[in-house]
């Protein structure tokens with residue numbers, strides 16, 4: 001019944017992107033992970049025990065398809081530059097059911113790493129394992145320096161759980177490298193998380209010509225993806241901005257709805273309602289009901305302004321504060337008390 005499990009997934013292998021059928025689809029459900037963190041569950045590949053399959057958890061948020069491909073290229077380059085310290089990467093893709101996975105070389109767990117995973121699985125205090133891992137502190141920071149020299153200093157995750165040591169005593173960094181992320185300040189831009197020049201220099205120094213050529217090819221593909229993603233991000237943002245409505249009419253409606261309830265006497269008399277004997281009693285208080293209706297209406301007006309119009313963050317904040325004033329005046333019912341503080 002193998003075909004029952006056959007699914008199509010987009011997989012990137014050796015730089016060629018194609019639609020691959022994965023017979024015996026990797027089913028993580030029910031398998032015990034070899035390691036787990038906040039973002040990923042990592043399983044031994046059931047088809048090849050020298051590899052692991054790292055599956056991104058749903059709550060961790062997804063890479064864009066280009067980011068995911070970029071991770072593959074950066075992983076290949078990093079492994080070629082630091083082969084005894086960065087696991088090889090074999091494929092990165094997304095299955096039809098939306099799970100993003102990366103297939104990576106399996107590195108043996110050091111005593112500290114094994115203990116960490118054991119404690120984590122049992123939901124026990126991880127401190128003893130962290131102390132053990134800290135014994136490798138010098139080697140870990142040395143590896144960070146090497147990664148920084150080749151252009152990966154931007155987004156290293158120095159959490160001790162990301163490092164292990166193989167039987168030969170070589171320290172490995174287990175994270176893959178995110179190539180870029182949305183810029184915090186300017187949504188039209190991307191923040192690149194590798195140093196292209198440092199990478200080029202490091203690749204240039206690779207003694208093996210074939211490895212050098214392959215790395216430059218990976219880098220070129222990565223840069224092409226980055227260029228496309230930058231262009232798309234910019235266009236998307238510009239389209240969003242140009243399709244936004246003028247905020248003025250919406251602001252006027254909001255002000256007209258809320259103004260009568262911001263009058264001092266109205267606010268004061270709403271704040272005077274501090275307790276009630278029966279819910280029915282408070283629900284029949286007409287003054288409060290009118291204010292409640294206005295509160296709900298201005299809330300939907302605010303949402304509209306934020307999502308559909310070109311309102312500035314500053315103007316939005318000012319309106320939001322007015323909304324909070326009416327919200328507190330109406331208050332929240334809580335066991336016979338009208339709570340005006342939330």
Ligand SMILES: Nc1ncnc2c1ncn2[C@@H]1O[C@H](COP(=O)(O)OP(=O)(O)OP(=O)(O)O)[C@@H](O)[C@H]1O
Nearest residue numbers: 035036037038039040042087104105106107161174
């Ligand atoms: N290549 C690998 N070989 C062997 N074990 C691995 C490999 N990659 C990851 N692991 C195991 O899986 C664990 C979690 O992996 P990873 O760090 O990628 O996930 P994470 O969600 O980022 O976790 P954390 O939040 O602890 O950093 C690692 O601590 C390690 O035990």
Ligand SMILES: [Mg+2]
Nearest residue numbers: 037157162175
């Ligand atoms: Mg990690």
